[in-house]
Amino acid sequence: MLLRLYPGKQGAQCYYLGMHAAGFVLVGGESSRMGQNKARLRIGSELLVEKVAASVAEATERVALVGKPECYADLGYECLADLRPGLGPMAGLETALASGRAELNLIVACDMPGLRAEWLKELLATAQRTGAQCVVARDAGGTRHPLCAIYRSGCLPLVREALDAGRLRLLDLARTLNASEVQVDAVIGNLNTPEQLADWRARLPA
Numbered sequence: 001m002l003l004r005l006y007p008g009k010q011g012a013q014c015y016y017l018g019m020h021a022a023g024f025v026l027v028g029g030e031s032s033r034m035g036q037n038k039a040r041l042r043i044g045s046e047l048l049v050e051k052v053a054a055s056v057a058e059a060t061e062r063v064a065l066v067g068k069p070e071c072y073a074d075l076g077y078e079c080l081a082d083l084r085p086g087l088g089p090m091a092g093l094e095t096a097l098a099s100g101r102a103e104l105n106l107i108v109a110c111d112m113p114g115l116r117a118e119w120l121k122e123l124l125a126t127a128q129r130t131g132a133q134c135v136v137a138r139d140a141g142g143t144r145h146p147l148c149a150i151y152r153s154g155c156l157p158l159v160r161e162a163l164d165a166g167r168l169r170l171l172d173l174a175r176t177l178n179a180s181e182v183q184v185d186a187v188i189g190n191l192n193t194p195e196q197l198a199d200w201r202a203r204l205p206a
Contacts (some may be wrong), residue, residue, distance in 0.1 A: 005143050021124055022102035023060035026092040026147065027110045028067035028082050037071065039110040041197060044204055048191065049110045053077060059120035060106055064099070066092045089147055090159065090168045097156040104128070109147035111191045113200055119184045123150045126182050134179035139188040144181065146170035148188055151177075169196045 027039040027049055034041075039049035046054075049065065049072070056063045065072055069079040080099060084091040089109070096105055104127050106120055117136055127135045127150040136149040145169065151159075157179060162173055191197050 019023065020102045021060045021062075021106060022096075022099075023056035023106040023108070024061040024064050024080075024096040025049060025063065025108055025110050026067065026089055026096075027065045027072065027079070028085070028092050029088070029110075029122065029193075033094055034194065034197070038191060039065075039067070039072070041191065043074075043113050043200070047075070048113060049077075050075065052108060052110055052112060052115055055117045055120060056106060056108055057113045058117035060122060062101070064096075064101075065110075066095050084163060087163060088168050089170055090163055090173070092158045093097045093151060093170070093173075094156070094163060097151060097153055097159060100153070103153050105151045105153065107149055107151055109148060109190065110157040112148065112188055113191060114189055115148070116186075117182075119148070119182070119188075122184075123148070123183050126150075126180060127152070130180050132178075132180040134177040136174055136181055137184050137188060138181045139184050139186065141187045143172065143188070145188050146174045146179075149174070149179070168202055 041048045045050055053063050065077050065079040067079060069081055072079045079094050082091050083095045083098060093107055096107055104124055123135050133152050133155055134149060137145045191200060
């Protein structure tokens with residue numbers, strides 16, 4: 001895998017085999033089951049969104065958050081406001097693709113504390129190698145993760161069509177795009193409830 005970094009006006013940009021890639025962390029959810037903003041949960045010495053964004057930045061060298069800018073102004077990350085607030089991750093994907101930053105767009109949810117940069121790099125490499133419109137991670141438990149995935153910029157019209165029609169399931173979009181898969185060697189856990197958060201914190205090194 002050939003990776004080159006080129007300086008640009010907004011900092012280093014990452015190219016896989018000559019193809020521009022950008023990363024996005026979706027932080028626009030309501031966190032209703034958690035009862036507080038999941039992105040700002042503290043995991044060890046850092047916030048969950050900072051931990052996830054660091055993994056994305058390692059893979060792409062360019063990362064932005066997608067959600068409510070006023071909630072994240074103190075973190076030093078650019079945050080793009082959802083073009084269609086309240087419509088979930090599909091709207092976050094639309095916002096990321098509509099920003100026009102890259103041909104390959106790495107999209108992840110903010111609630112994956114175990115996310116590894118090596119998985120994200122493999123997603124990017126697979127998208128470049130296969131030419132697939134979409135590449136999703138499949139974890140060791142067999143779950144497909146459309147919010148740990150690559151979407152090409154050309155997916156935007158289908159995303160907008162789905163939103164206009166009220167079809168908001170990303171797994172359905174992935175099927176429509178005939179998504180390729182990358183198998184990862186662990187379960188990609190999400191933190192959705194206080195119980196899951198407590199379990200994750202209990203497993204952190206002392």
